[in-house]
Amino acid sequence: MTAPLVSLAGRTVVVTGAAQGIGRAITELVIELGGNAVALDMNGDTLAAALQGLPADRVLAVVGSVTDAALAAKTVVDAVARFGAVHGLVNNAGITRPAMIDKMTAEQWQQVIDVHLTGSFHWTQAVGRHLLQRAKGGDASGGAIVNISSDAGRKGSIGQINYAAAKAGMLGMTMTAAREWGKFNIRANSVCFGLVETPMTEVVRSDKFRDTMLAQIPMGRWAQPEEVVKTVCFLLSDAAGYITGQHLAVNGGFHISL
Numbered sequence: 001m002t003a004p005l006v007s008l009a010g011r012t013v014v015v016t017g018a019a020q021g022i023g024r025a026i027t028e029l030v031i032e033l034g035g036n037a038v039a040l041d042m043n044g045d046t047l048a049a050a051l052q053g054l055p056a057d058r059v060l061a062v063v064g065s066v067t068d069a070a071l072a073a074k075t076v077v078d079a080v081a082r083f084g085a086v087h088g089l090v091n092n093a094g095i096t097r098p099a100m101i102d103k104m105t106a107e108q109w110q111q112v113i114d115v116h117l118t119g120s121f122h123w124t125q126a127v128g129r130h131l132l133q134r135a136k137g138g139d140a141s142g143g144a145i146v147n148i149s150s151d152a153g154r155k156g157s158i159g160q161i162n163y164a165a166a167k168a169g170m171l172g173m174t175m176t177a178a179r180e181w182g183k184f185n186i187r188a189n190s191v192c193f194g195l196v197e198t199p200m201t202e203v204v205r206s207d208k209f210r211d212t213m214l215a216q217i218p219m220g221r222w223a224q225p226e227e228v229v230k231t232v233c234f235l236l237s238d239a240a241g242y243i244t245g246q247h248l249a250v251n252g253g254f255h256i257s258l
Helices: 021-032 044-051 069-083 106-136 161-184 210-214 225-236
Strands: 012-016 036-041 059-063 088-091 143-150 186-193 247-250
Touching: 012 021, 012 069, 012 106, 021 036, 021 044, 021 225, 036 044, 036 069, 044 059, 059 069, 069 106, 088 106, 088 225, 106 143, 106 161, 106 186, 143 161, 143 225, 161 186, 186 225, 225 247
Parallel strands: 012 036, 012 088, 036 059, 088 143, 143 186, 186 247
Antiparallel strands: none
């Protein structure tokens, strides 16, 4: 029998912002593809509801903030104790605090930077240290990091300078990790989503903006979480074993560039 092209069998993947939307869909697909999921979210009740129905022996729920560096380090230790190793990370957690540049407060700016950019750094560092330790100990299996970025990080976003700057920063983080860790078979890539039908995009998808936004998408529709997360799991898998430092657009053509 031919092996499936994309498999996460025996892999343990940390997913931040796992309680809803894209994070929840990633967690479910990791399990479906045979992996173990370490699911982190701020909202414990929502996370518990999201994980219901998934095999308890293959899921580790963690409640807390991605901005907590100590939690990131502890989660890796706990995941190793539970599953033996960590093989992948998806930096997905995110928030929005929209405001025009001249009206944005320092707090609105910092909150988004802290969650998207600094939070992703904490989890990349914690998981990366574990992957490096394994590699230097002779384990050649490597690992994969996928950062959930956005078209906003490549073309800007009116009313969201904080979000666009954070998502652009994640692209730089991806490329640096790829360059530093490639020799250890540790890969890092970004996925740049356009407009996915999740609670975070409700305002943009509202009647006020709907027609204008859809007119900019050649495929003429919003993406569904279940379809876009397939790309994320592809990048986590051996099927993407020679792909690193790349930014893959999954956006229906919303942003097209060389």
